[in-house]
Amino acid sequence: MNAEHKSPRGIARLKVSVRDLVRHMHLRWYLYLLLFTIWGLAYVRLFFDATPRVPVLFNWTPSLPYKVALLHSGTSALHRGDFVVFAFAGDGIRRYPGLAGQPFFKIVRGLPGDTVSVAGREVRINGELVGVAKTHAFDRHPLDPIAPGVIPAGRYYVQGMSPDSFDSRYRESGLVRVEQVIGVVDPLF
Known part of the structure; x- marks a missing residue:
């Protein structure tokens, strides 16, 4: 019985934390845009074009x-x-x-x-x-x-x-x- 009660609460906690993450991303979209841009550029640099583009x-x-x-x-x-x-x-x-x-x-x-x-x-x-x-x-x-x-x-x-x-x-x-x-x-x- 104890295990049954823990499982729904764990899922509820996960839903809350996903909701909080989405809310955080929405409020601070500019930080995530910068982060994903840097990741994208690093990915392109590593796998597609290794030529240096900055001096x-x-x-x-x-x-x-x-x-x-x-x-x-x-x-x-x-x-x-x-x-x-x-x-x-x-x-x-x-x-x-x-x-x-x-x-x-x-x-x-x-x-x-x-x-x-x-x-x-x-x-x-x-x-x-x-x-x-x-x-x-x-x-x-x-x-x-x-x-x-x-x-x-x-x-x-x-x-x-x-x-x-x-x-x-x-x-x-x-x-x-x-x-x-x-x-x-x-x-x-």
């Missing part, structure tokens, strides 16, 4: 020491040492499809005409050591270093500052085409 970028990865930067959209002539954001389109997409089109924040280390050489896992540009390629990714998938050769016109060698950065040191990332570059970045801090 302020936030970096949450250890590949670069900067956390906030200003984006200058468009591609002018890139120079060695420029910080760039580009849409990922490397061969790694086959293994990690979620990387397709994701914005990557890296430093231009090699320009068209530069020579990339690989000795063991050491990667050099024009004879200067720029990094050592790791043997495996975080998921133990083997990683191959970039193929040696001359960087062709319209492509760039980009790299993060962390030894764990997924960048042009690896075939799966590769060289970045100029069409992939979203813009040049000025790190703030």
